[in-house]
Amino acid sequence: MEVITTVADFRGATRSVERPMSLTPTMGALHEGHISLIQRAQEENQTSVVSIFVNPAQFGPSEDFGRYPREMEHDLNLLHGTGVDFIFAPSTVEMYPEGFKTHIEVEQISEKMEGSYRPNHFRGVATIVCKLLSIIRPDRLYLGQKDAQQNLVIKRLNNDLNLGVEIVVCPTVREPDGLALSSRNQYLNPEERKAATVLHRALLLAEESGRTNPSDIKRDMIALIESEPLARIDYVSIVDADSLDKLGEFDGHALVALAVYIGDTRLIDNVLI
Ligand code: AMP
Numbered sequence: 001m002e003v004i005t006t007v008a009d010f011r012g013a014t015r016s017v018e019r020p021m022s023l024t025p026t027m028g029a030l031h032e033g034h035i036s037l038i039q040r041a042q043e044e045n046q047t048s049v050v051s052i053f054v055n056p057a058q059f060g061p062s063e064d065f066g067r068y069p070r071e072m073e074h075d076l077n078l079l080h081g082t083g084v085d086f087i088f089a090p091s092t093v094e095m096y097p098e099g100f101k102t103h104i105e106v107e108q109i110s111e112k113m114e115g116s117y118r119p120n121h122f123r124g125v126a127t128i129v130c131k132l133l134s135i136i137r138p139d140r141l142y143l144g145q146k147d148a149q150q151n152l153v154i155k156r157l158n159n160d161l162n163l164g165v166e167i168v169v170c171p172t173v174r175e176p177d178g179l180a181l182s183s184r185n186q187y188l189n190p191e192e193r194k195a196a197t198v199l200h201r202a203l204l205l206a207e208e209s210g211r212t213n214p215s216d217i218k219r220d221m222i223a224l225i226e227s228e229p230l231a232r233i234d235y236v237s238i239v240d241a242d243s244l245d246k247l248g249e250f251d252g253h254a255l256v257a258l259a260v261y262i263g264d265t266r267l268i269d270n271v272l273i
Pocket of ligand 1: 025027032033037143144145146147171173174180181182183
């Protein structure tokens with residue numbers, strides 16, 4: 001396992017690697033959700049790369065960029081066990097040197113759900129993913145279902161700019177009580193941690209509901225979440241899983257997605273139905 005921090009060193013070290021080569025992009029503070037992607041990438045490719053970069057461009061001015069967990073030593077220990085070949089962990093100035101002026105905007109799909117609460121978030125995501133793809137030049141990109149809208153943005157970017165990478169989406173890894181693993185779960189105190197199961201409970205309600213009208217299902221989900229005093233809803237959406245357009249009726253291919261604050265911590269989750 002080789003840890004590389006500059007673009008020049010990465011290019012030098014990977015000039016003649018065996019392919020296919022995978023990239024699993026992360027912001028670090030790694031958990032079993034990340035590891036499931038990394039293991040799958042490892043199994044399916046000759047060479048595997050993990051990037052660790054807390055990307056300032058995807059955080060809003062009042063968001064948690066400053067306190068986002070940075071745990072490089074812990075991450076490297078965890079990665080040692082996976083057999084990954086290269087870790088690309090650049091500094092902020094390596095990725096955004098003075099004079100940096102180019103951004104990628106993926107229209108429409110970026111403006112819904114997360115986009116309406118986090119303006120410029122997906123502009124930051126699309127820009128960093130485009131940069132990582134052009135630095136690392138992987139054949140395959142491994143992403144988690146947990147970030148469903150992000151995956152659609154990256155797929156659009158990949159198609160529209162002919163980046164030619166194969167995108168593999170892996171299932172969401174959850175705690176035994178249903179909470180999706182997330183680096184942000186660390187922010188939760190014990191009381192909030194208990195309350196946070198309401199996201200998954202609301203998604204289960206949608207999955208198990210016999211109802212076919214999305215508005216009815218949404219109403220039930222909102223009532224359940226609002227019964228949890230520590231929870232505050234940003235959005236609950238039942239949409240077409242490809243376009244994110246609102247659905248009139250459930251037709252078997254829906255994305256049920258939500259963003260909910262538990263105390264000061266904003267969590268997202270989703271299921272495909
Ligand atoms: P992050 O470090 O949060 O930016 O996530 C890096 C990648 O890991 C993204 O593709 C996420 O969708 C994925 N990921 C995060 N949490 C989970 C999880 N609980 N299960 C599966 N994949 C996840």
